[in-house]
Amino acid sequence: MTCSDFADEVVAWDEGLLDEASASRLEAHLATCPECRGLLAEIRDLVGRLSGDERGRPVGSLVAPVMDQIAGRTIVQARRRAFVGRVSRAAAASIVIALGVGYLAFGPSRPGARVHAAGLKEAKAGMENAASATWKVSFYQELFAKGGRSGRWFRDANSDKSYSYKAPGRYRCEHLSPDGKVVFVAIEDRASGTRIEINHLNKTAALTTMGIAFESHYDPKGPFAMYLDAMESPDLIALPARKIEGVDAVGFRKEPPDGTPYPYDRIAFDFWLGAKSKTLVQCRWPGADLFDESDVAQNAVAFPIPREQGVDDGGRAYFLAPDAPDRPAYSGHVFHDIVFNPPLDDALFQLDAPEGYVVKAAQPPRIVETDVTGFLGVVADFFDGNFPDRFPHFSRDPEASKRYAKAERAVLTKANPSAAETALIEAMRRWYATGIPGPGPVHVFLRDQIAPGSWKYLGKGVKRGDKDRIVAWYRLKNASGYRVIHGDLSIKDASASELPLPVSP
Known part of the structure; x- marks a missing residue:
């Protein structure tokens, strides 16, 4: 025929x-x-x-x-x-x-064709129901030659990780040294909300209860949630069939929806399913349209490195910052060596430190309203006395991100930073040091202290000190009224009818 x-x-x-x-x-x-x-x-x-x-x-x-x-x-x-x-x-x-x-019910084989993900339901269900899994993650950073917009990728020798998962919700992450030795272990049990971090270098361990300030490092939907969610997309892109780690694999690219506001959320990622196993073989973020594995330098680099320090590769030096200010420097990671349903000993997930290790219980800081207003003030000062248009994700705004990166370089290199720049960088680092995921204390305050969906930020166009303008409002958990933050950082009580915009009941 x-x-x-x-x-x-x-x-x-x-x-x-x-x-x-x-x-x-x-x-x-x-x-x-x-x-x-x-x-x-x-x-x-x-x-x-x-x-x-x-x-x-x-x-x-x-x-x-x-x-x-x-x-x-x-x-x-x-x-x-x-x-x-x-x-x-x-x-x-x-x-x-x-x-x-x-x-395979995986859709068209022609590269670039659009794929409906209905055929991936079987593969997704099998992985969601896995009793256990192991995988490794390698991290990469793009560096740039002087005078060039294009970069080259280098593997981070200090960030290789090996993971284990056992249902329901038990995780083990081993941080590996450049020579492959386990130097740090983090074990998390989502059911009990407990996490232990074991440092083999100094023989110490920290036991924490997740909740305020200490978030789980894993999605509640499982270790591969980002990629499993992509399998429900109505509009994947087929990639050329290839061998991945010696396995015949079918690849897909997930592009973000049109209008996605933040630069890093607008990046496509790729994932590959075994043609026979119909399970994940490899996951890559960003996708190969940005992260070209054929251009990864042979020699790994022990990050972090100073921005002014070049990395030699083949007699050419590469740097963190590109010469072109509008060209971002990307980082990326690859999930590989993925195995589903391997036999795993429960001992791997015990929340106990080895004998002789010093164990301390980490006490998360209690975030209060004055922590939020204080940080808002530092942020407004950084933006020349104006509250940012978006908050608390102001750092995702392209222009704000560039400004923050410039301030951070100035502070770290002592290149005459302004008082406002120094205050913001110090505040960010202080909160990060306490285990707060950032930016600052606001994210954790919103998650743990207020009624879901009650936060509204209206900082755009408001100047620091303007007592007649509202910056934000929210409703504390179990409270009937609202709390309103003004431009002078004062906080006042208000009913729903007194707010400038309608709120949900």
């Missing part, structure tokens, strides 16, 4: 009019022809975008371009109209059933 024969018979196949021998011949062609499979998948993709009340309606010009490709522009218009008029969700379902499992 040729591709033209396929185009002629697909209409009859769709209508169930092919005899058994002809249907078998068509399905055999599908099994060996990625082009026809891809074109069929494109039809399924287009049909899948129709809303429920459009079932059975002609899709007209949407499908016509695809039909032109299938038919090689040889099918008569009458046959095309007959087929297009019958394309519906039900027809798409029959195509999926006819294709069966021989094509």
